[in-house]
Amino acid sequence: MPDDRIRRGPSRRQLLLGGAAAGAGAAVALGADRALASPGPTADTAGVNGDRVTPFHGPHQAGVTSSPGAHATYLAFDLLPATDRAGLERWLRLLSDDAARITQGRGALADLEPELAVRPAGLTATFGVGPAAVALAGAEAPAWLGPLPGYAIDRLEDRWSGGDLLVLLHGDDPTSISHLARMLVRDSRAYGELRWRQSGFRRAYGSDPQGTTMRNLFGQVDGSRNPGPGDPEFDAAVWARDDAPAWLAGGTSLVLRRIAMDLEGWDAVDVAGRENAVGRRLSDGAPLTGGGEHDDIDPEATGPNGFTVINPAAHAARARETDPARRIVRLSYSYDDDVEPGALDSLGRPAVSNVGLLFGSWQADVAAQYVPVQDRLAEADLMNTWTTPIGSAVFAVLPGCEQGGFVGETLF
Amino acid sequence: MRTRPRPYTRALATASALALAATLSSCASGASESADSLTLIDPWVKTAAADGMTAVFGTLENPTDADVTVTGASSDAAGMVELHEVVDGTMQEKDGGFTVPAGGELSLEPGGLHLMLMALPEDILAGEEITVTLELADGSTLEFTAPAKDFDGGNEDYEGDSMDADHGEMDMGSSADPSDG
Numbered sequence A: 001m002p003d004d005r006i007r008r009g010p011s012r013r014q015l016l017l018g019g020a021a022a023g024a025g026a027a028v029a030l031g032a033d034r035a036l037a038s039p040g041p042t043a044d045t046a047g048v049n050g051d052r053v054t055p056f057h058g059p060h061q062a063g064v065t066s067s068p069g070a071h072a073t074y075l076a077f078d079l080l081p082a083t084d085r086a087g088l089e090r091w092l093r094l095l096s097d098d099a100a101r102i103t104q105g106r107g108a109l110a111d112l113e114p115e116l117a118v119r120p121a122g123l124t125a126t127f128g129v130g131p132a133a134v135a136l137a138g139a140e141a142p143a144w145l146g147p148l149p150g151y152a153i154d155r156l157e158d159r160w161s162g163g164d165l166l167v168l169l170h171g172d173d174p175t176s177i178s179h180l181a182r183m184l185v186r187d188s189r190a191y192g193e194l195r196w197r198q199s200g201f202r203r204a205y206g207s208d209p210q211g212t213t214m215r216n217l218f219g220q221v222d223g224s225r226n227p228g229p230g231d232p233e234f235d236a237a238v239w240a241r242d243d244a245p246a247w248l249a250g251g252t253s254l255v256l257r258r259i260a261m262d263l264e265g266w267d268a269v270d271v272a273g274r275e276n277a278v279g280r281r282l283s284d285g286a287p288l289t290g291g292g293e294h295d296d297i298d299p300e301a302t303g304p305n306g307f308t309v310i311n312p313a314a315h316a317a318r319a320r321e322t323d324p325a326r327r328i329v330r331l332s333y334s335y336d337d338d339v340e341p342g343a344l345d346s347l348g349r350p351a352v353s354n355v356g357l358l359f360g361s362w363q364a365d366v367a368a369q370y371v372p373v374q375d376r377l378a379e380a381d382l383m384n385t386w387t388t389p390i391g392s393a394v395f396a397v398l399p400g401c402e403q404g405g406f407v408g409e410t411l412f
Numbered sequence B: 001m002r003t004r005p006r007p008y009t010r011a012l013a014t015a016s017a018l019a020l021a022a023t024l025s026s027c028a029s030g031a032s033e034s035a036d037s038l039t040l041i042d043p044w045v046k047t048a049a050a051d052g053m054t055a056v057f058g059t060l061e062n063p064t065d066a067d068v069t070v071t072g073a074s075s076d077a078a079g080m081v082e083l084h085e086v087v088d089g090t091m092q093e094k095d096g097g098f099t100v101p102a103g104g105e106l107s108l109e110p111g112g113l114h115l116m117l118m119a120l121p122e123d124i125l126a127g128e129e130i131t132v133t134l135e136l137a138d139g140s141t142l143e144f145t146a147p148a149k150d151f152d153g154g155n156e157d158y159e160g161d162s163m164d165a166d167h168g169e170m171d172m173g174s175s176a177d178p179s180d181g
C-alpha cells in the first residue's frame, strides 16, 4: 500500500526527530508508532536482493530494458592502434562472455575472485560503439553517430568525453559492479585503452519504495515525466527505427553528458526561485500549475497577474516535448567526487564540492530527438545558471544477443 | 541441467549454465567409452606469443561410476601438449595422467594441474578460440574449444626447461598483446 506508507512516513520521521532531541523518549515513541500502524519496513535480513538476476540475453541489452540500479559505472575505451577488425570482434566476444557470466552470478573465465560475482543484485552490462569502432568493423554508421554540436554553455573536458567503445554497468551492488568492471578492463588490455571511467549513484536499494523517482543533488525530484521500461512511450522513443542500419535493429543510442552542479550558487536561491527554475515543486515534484508528481506542466496557465505560472524559461518548459517519437528517455545518476586540487567555486573561493549529474539519454535518433532539446536548453534554461556540461559522449547502443552469440555480432 | 557443483553457483543456476559449459564431442564411437561421459566445464587458455608455452585450464567432470583417466592431449595451436602438475612452485609432467574420480571432478587451475601447450606455432590472441583434443585411457578422445584470456598468473617454473635455466621464472604465457609489438 504505497498510500499507507506515504501517510505513515512523515509521522514516524517526526517521532524519530523528536526522539533524537528527547533522548530515551525516542525508543518509546517509535515503539508506540509501530504498535499502532501495520508492521513498518523491516531489515532485509535474508539478503534477498543480492540474488536478483537480470537475464543477460535477449533482443535488447538488459541495461536499457531494466529499471536503473542504485549504482552505475560507465567505462569508455579507445581502440589501440594495432586493433584490427578481427581483434575488435575478439574483444567484443570476451566482453560479452564476462558480462554474461558475472551478471548471472557466476565467475568469469580466468576469474580468481568468483566469490565477488555471487550477489549480482540486478547487475546489467550494456555495450555501445563510437564511430571509429563502427568504421573498423566495416559497417555503416548512422548519420547521428558523432560528437554533439558545440554549445555556448559547454565547458567540455577531453577526460570526460568521447570514446570508441562504451560499457554501462548498473545494479544495486557496487561490489559486483566493481568486479565486472575489473574483468572487462582486464580483458580489454590487448585491444583497447581505458579512456575514462565515471561512477554515479541513486538512493541505496531499499531506502525508497520501489519506483520512487530519484532526487538529484539539488534536491529536485528528477525523472517524473520520464517514460520507464515497459511504458509504450519508452519503446516509441528508444528503439532504432527503420532508417537505422540493420546492425542496430533492437539497439538505440546513448548520449552521456557529465553536468557539474554548482551547489554553492544553488544555496543562494530560495525555494520559490528554485521551483521557478524548473516549473515544479521541490517537495514532491508536482507541477507549479497543480496536479500530482507525474502530471504534465501547463505552460499556458496564467496566474492572477496575467503572467504564465510557469516561467517560459523554466527547465521543464524548455525541455518538454509532446511528440512521443521526439522524446528522449533519461537515465540519470548523481556523482559526488573528490574536490580537485586548486578548484574554485562559483564565488571564487576554494571549492568544497564536486558534484553533478551523469545525465544519460536513450533515443532512437540523436539528431531527431536529443539535439532539438539540447538546442532549446542551450538557448535558454534558467537551470543553466547552476549547471555546466563538462563531458559529452555519443554511442550507438548495440542490440542484445542470444546464448552462444555476443553483443556486437551484428556489426560483422 | 548442468551446474558446477559449488554452492554459490547452484543457488543461481540458470538455463545459461548449460550453454556456457564446454561443448565436447566424442571423436570415437561406441556406447560405453569414457569420452561419452567426461565433460570439461569453463575451459580457457592463457594468451601467449609464438614459440612460447602456455596452459589450458577448466574443470573436468565425470558423472559415471568409474574413474576416467586423461593420458594425453594434442592441439593445432601447439607443437606439443603435456599434462602437468605443479609441485613446490615448479611444474612437471604428471605421472599416470589426470584421473577424474568416479562421480567427481578434477580442477585444472593456475598453480595446479593444467594442460601445457608448448612450441606454439603462432600467437594465441586474447578472445581467440583454440581446439584441444584429450586422449583417454580407453583410447577414446574428446575435443573441446577454449577461449584465450590475458592473465597475469600461472607463471610457474618448468623443471623440464633446461634452456631457460638462467631465468628464475619461466613465463609460460607471455602476453601476445599486439600493442607490445
Ligand code: HEM
Residues within 6 Å of the ligand: A216, A218, A220, A221, A222, A223, A224, A225, A226, A257, A259, A260, A261, A278, A280, A285, A296, A297, A315, A316, A317, A319, A320, A321, A328, A356, A357, A359, A370, A373, A374, A377, A383, A387
Ligand atoms: C544537471 C542538469 C539537469 C538537471 C539538474 C535537471 C533536472 C530536471 C528536473 C528537476 C526536471 C523535472 C522533473 C522531471 O520531469 O524529470 C527535469 C525535466 C526534464 N529534463 Fe532535465 N535536468 C538537467 C539536464 C537536462 C538535460 C541536459 C536535458 C536534455 C538535453 C534535460 C531534459 C529534460 C526533459 C526532457 C525533462 C522533462 C520535461 C517535461 O516533459 O516536463 N535535462 N530535469
Ligand SMILES: [Cu+2]
Residues within 6 Å of the ligand: B055, B084, B085, B091, B092, B114, B115, B116, B158, B172
Ligand atoms: Cu606446465
